[in-house]
Amino acid sequence: MARYALALDLGGTKLDAALVAEDGSVLAASRNRRPTGRAATPADLESAIAETAAHALARLPEDAEFVGVGIGSAGPVDVATGAIHPVNMPQLHGFGLADAARRAVAGVLGHDDFATRLRHDGGCLALAESWIGAAAGSRASLSIVVSTGVGGGIVVDGAPIGGASGNAGHLGQMVIGELTLEELASGPSSVRWAQGEGWSGETGEDIARDAAAGDRIARAAIERSAALVGLGLANASTLLDLDVIAISGGFSRVSDDYVDLVAAAVRRTAVLPYAQATRVVRSALGDEGPLVGAAALVLR
Incomplete structure (x- = not known):
């Protein structure tokens, strides 16, 4: 049955x-x-x-x-x-x-x-990825969504890590400088940043379209978001000793190389070799x- x-x-x-x-x-x-x-x-x-x-x-x-x-x-x-x-x-x-x-x-x-x-x-996303997704078989993994918001979860040895209250993994609320990662790197935040630089679009889809057409500011918004997400993940991997990070969410699909840009930022900003070696991959499960x-x- x-x-x-x-x-x-x-x-x-x-x-x-x-x-x-x-x-x-x-x-x-x-x-x-x-x-x-x-x-x-x-x-x-x-x-x-x-x-x-x-x-x-x-x-x-x-x-x-x-x-x-x-x-x-x-x-x-x-x-x-x-x-x-x-x-x-x-x-x-x-x-x-x-x-x-x-x-x-x-x-x-x-x-x-x-x-x-x-x-x-x-x-829940992290548990799914470690079960049948991109993190299957890993010892320690993290899954992150980059979309309207930024969030994530942690799985170690097949078990979700909730922490004292069950809330471990709220990556979007980690502070970088004076703002949270979500306030800096999410889809809406990237749109606002690009508009402040003189770009005339209104949505993440507009950023994707204009960047593909060669718009310099739209492309810079994508690279900025990926670099900031990579910085946050380098810190997370240094703390948790992760072997794989899976990335999903609507804004992570803003360009074909977004995940590659995040991976490069992790390698560039992580200080310790084990954190630099963390694999950064696209989610295998999507929505x-x-x-x-x-x-x-x-x-x-």
């Missing part, structure tokens, strides 16, 4: 849901999403959870064993209580996400005999990584 978990991935713009099988494959027909956003309220999220969970669970194969709900959320999170305190959704601070998900699923299934586990989204990792919380 095949085993399945319901995966929920809560971010600043959407709630994604899908059924994930025990081999890490996502059941495509079950995948669905609802919008969130900075103005999202507890009632909004309760409704989104109920709708996405019902849609996904309606696609559960008849002969499947349902093992539980794995949840990845924008953080910080409180693993002990199942509550969240997302930076970009202030009205959801203190929201009991794990309990809300459990209620929604129990309402569909008619029982609550299943596991429910919560981690921050970067930790499915956070869902796969959330499911892995209960499948593995």
